[in-house]
Amino acid sequence: MGPDDKTRLKLYQLMVELRDFEQRAYDVFMENLIKGTSHLALGQEAIAAGFAVAMRKDDYTFCTYRGHGHTLARGASMAAAMGELLGRSNGMLHGKGGSMHLTDVTRGAMGSYAIVGAHMPIAAGAAWSAQVRKSGQVAVCFFGDGTTNIGAFHETLNLAVVWKLPVVFVCENNRYMEYTPIESVTAVEHPAADRAAAYGLEAILVDGNDADVMYETASRTIARARSGEGPSLVEALTYRHGGHSRGDPASYRPKEEVREWMSRDPIKQYRERLASGGIDEAMLRKIDDDARQKVDLATEEARNAPPARIEDIESQVWSDGGSAWRN
Amino acid sequence: MGPDDKTRLKLYQLMVELRDFEQRAYDVFMENLIKGTSHLALGQEAIAAGFAVAMRKDDYTFCTYRGHGHTLARGASMAAAMGELLGRSNGMLHGKGGSMHLTDVTRGAMGSYAIVGAHMPIAAGAAWSAQVRKSGQVAVCFFGDGTTNIGAFHETLNLAVVWKLPVVFVCENNRYMEYTPIESVTAVEHPAADRAAAYGLEAILVDGNDADVMYETASRTIARARSGEGPSLVEALTYRHGGHSRGDPASYRPKEEVREWMSRDPIKQYRERLASGGIDEAMLRKIDDDARQKVDLATEEARNAPPARIEDIESQVWSDGGSAWRN
């Protein structure tokens, strides 16, 4: 079965947009226009797209420093995202956050968090709030394989199950925590799936490079959360096409492994599936072209925006807009 | 089979001593002689005794604020323990630590830690040190059911398995974290055993009120650690006879539950088993009498000791014996 054509096209479009954005982010970084760091999710697009398409508009996304895709997938402005990477005043956070903290609350993108594991209890908290407000909202929380070894992961999973919270935890297992292979620092083979039982949860291990599988998994776990049956823990197998962060050539990865995974590029695979499933090549080409154009425009807008404003340094510590700590 | 008679008598003797010490601690507290807090392990003696008897002299014990028994079981001075509870200068820590921090490094009692879960990675660290020093030592780390829900538990178990450390983690499941029933805050029925698989470990769930079972479990897991096969996680089912800490009447516990568990008193049970197994009643009575006398003497010594010395306040922050932070 699988999703209908409209959904599939949406999945494809999103993946292409995220891919093009990340590639452009890489390019502008190579131009030395990005002064901080940036962590690209090249190759992991099927997970972001699968969930974003399955989510309700008012659901919550919580993600990590590797969060450009997750934020954009909820409909956040590409120009504002690129502006933030470039430290421009049109940035989503007006320069205060940078690449690692993209957030657009109006789209349910509740933040990108840069300390491993920290956003997991925060996502559970948003789910708790949805639960007691009876809003029907679901929180989805994305994190990496390496994150499964930190204390906050454990505390959060336990609490979420005990309180039966409407939250879906999605482990994007890209096989590396920074430069270190995950299996060298983890007691079990599948860092999330093999631990689901420790919280009384079903082990869910899926192909994170297959957009249909991700969409189906997302739909199922979100529905479970929405209907009050509690959290899920998903482990999606995937691969980073590039290094951990800017400037990392990822030379620590075996060539064979890289070759194998590159051949399973989620976008290339999906495009072939759509084409062989009867979707018109012209339609796919239009999606490709539109995405490129969208990224071009966003990049142009960001490049032309003035730099972040110095006068904002002391604003928005407090809800009154200021930062006064004394009278 | 089970342990030989000599071992059994040692187990019995230890349990009786720990019981009498805790009961005396309760009495002196009721006399208002203990100014801080104290957490008694009445009813949990079989675990402390089983492990202590199975341990090698130079093995390491790490325990919690509920650690009088674990510390004494390694051979630490009862008078020094009682002195510490009473804040006397003969105290094991000369008044600096109090009831929650009993430590006697000369006996391998590496400390009682008062922040839940904190001692778990520290115990792993001692095991790491033993591993690289090739000393053959094993670390044993005791903690409660409630402790299994804190992040440090998870981080430690994973690291210990990945590094194959010679450490045994012993969860004393006494069914309560302070005043809250453990099942109301935990995602699985057996907080430790049901999580062993999350670290690739065998689930070990044993009767913590049976000294023979505890001795056997201790011997087996310590041997495994000592032979380089790595850590174990043991869950021992037991029950606190009293409240969580001084002054807690534990009225939140169902009467039926209390009655049932009191009938499974580890010491009463064991005494009956020894008697019916042919051990002379006179021998058992002598152990009982000797224990009482030992506690009497220790209490007397502590009562007569002068109070902790004010001039010690600024000593032993640093290895030079002092506390200077400036020149």
Added chain:
Amino acid sequence: MAELTFREAVAAGIAQEMERDPTVYFIGEDVAAAGGVFKATVGLLDKFGAERVRDTPISEQAIVGAAMGAAMTGLRPIVEIMFSDFLATCWDMIANQVAKTRYMTDGQVSLPLVIRTANGGGSRFGAQHSQSLENWAMAVPGLKVVAPSTPADAKGLLAAAIRDPDPVLFFEQKSLYGIKGEVPDGEHVEKLGTARVLREGKHCTIVALAAMVPRALAAAGELDSLGIDATVVDVRSLVPLDTRTILREVRKTGRLFTVEENPRLCGWGAEIVSIAAEECFDDLDGPMVRITTPHVPLPAAQPMEDEAMPTVARIVDTVKRAMR
């Protein structure tokens, strides 16, 4: 006016706000059925039910994180961290997440959230259950920090903290839980960021916080009989800090003493002294002196603990010698 203990006043403050605002929720370890290990939340479960007053696992990171996520999405959570020492186990949540997220998102989220915690020494609990940690919070931009010294302020400042749109760390001194005092009837809300002058003197200004306030007052009484007339200021709120009141009183007397329960280095006393050293140097008539616990972990035994913390005698003695 009713006479309440400090712990009763805490419960009354929470109850007042939970009644008023259905988005206020309260979570923590042993806070619901048991009413808290310090019995400062007795009765709340009965009044507001198990959904709004919830026991948690021993998972401080999850507790604070959950409160943060809820605060971002429409609730006003109150969290209890049983002892302030345990703030260390969730310090990332507090210092890196709660404190910074509003700023990092340039104001996209608000975090109306209160973290209450039992603070300080005097209970012979030893170094891991006795710290005065208000300075840890004060040093982190993005956190408001409050520490009341009376039952009335416990209620009024806690109510203000709950109504505040920003995250507040609320420190309840363990050694004060048992004290009694008059608490205004009916709705009682104080204002954050206001110090209170408790005694006006001519010769020196003694600034104190929480459990050190009654000690400073007692010391001022003794100093009076020695001919030294001291102003006593209760700081009440470290962030925002009422520098206007504090500096005014320092200027009037020309001498500043601070009384801090925390260890020696980098406390709020150093901050206030430094502000005075920059902003009213010319009004100073002599050295500014901090009276603190020495820079050691707090010992457990009664005689040691009592002597380590600033005593009335030490305050009197220090001021007397400095004013000579």
Added chain:
Amino acid sequence: MAELTFREAVAAGIAQEMERDPTVYFIGEDVAAAGGVFKATVGLLDKFGAERVRDTPISEQAIVGAAMGAAMTGLRPIVEIMFSDFLATCWDMIANQVAKTRYMTDGQVSLPLVIRTANGGGSRFGAQHSQSLENWAMAVPGLKVVAPSTPADAKGLLAAAIRDPDPVLFFEQKSLYGIKGEVPDGEHVEKLGTARVLREGKHCTIVALAAMVPRALAAAGELDSLGIDATVVDVRSLVPLDTRTILREVRKTGRLFTVEENPRLCGWGAEIVSIAAEECFDDLDGPMVRITTPHVPLPAAQPMEDEAMPTVARIVDTVKRAMR
């Protein structure tokens, strides 16, 4: 003398001590095969092997806890916490366990252990990867705190920290990793607790730490041309603190300025100012002024971050106006 970068000097300091003492072990995230995200530990795995130089999971509590347990039982571990911001995720281990256990056991255990961490701003990483957190450590009794400003000190003070029998937090300023400087050949060990006078002036004393030291020196150069002759002191070690040197220099000039990268409240600057306010009040000729980052989380974008941290221009300007 060889010219090394700061990051090379760090690796050289570790290597020197690991060669000398077989009980020195080094663990952290991505420190072995990858040589650290700041490349400050490149080559150590090759030199000392996988047993002594080990990669860990992302488990800061377990890492620091393991080091503590090992230090109690015969090793001298060095731990890397990748960014000082992550100290918050293991703050209980550091502030409550490592710092207090020797004292609580009245000296039964020693904790010869070093926690190295990349500290501070200037890399446009945003508020969760840019903090200057040496003051968090300074406020906790039982921790020694060191922050070098040159490659030579990076090596010499790190070696001293590793040899020290007590726990040391060693802060390596990220913005300094790339700087080059002469480092003595052969064994090089500095002494903890010693400040260094870098420039002697007549008019005022500027005290700085780590990345603020070169800025203070540059400012002193500019001030010179404005007729203000400044002493510059590199604090180097916050605990133990060389108050003897610092107060001597303050007394000589009568004016004190501190330059701190950390946010405004409760920093080491406040501590030094307060010590001076008590102990050399009569030698002061005017207000003491702290130059700090404002009390906000650090923003990410280059222009904002640059302006938020103390700049040479701001140091010059502040001193000039205060000395008028």
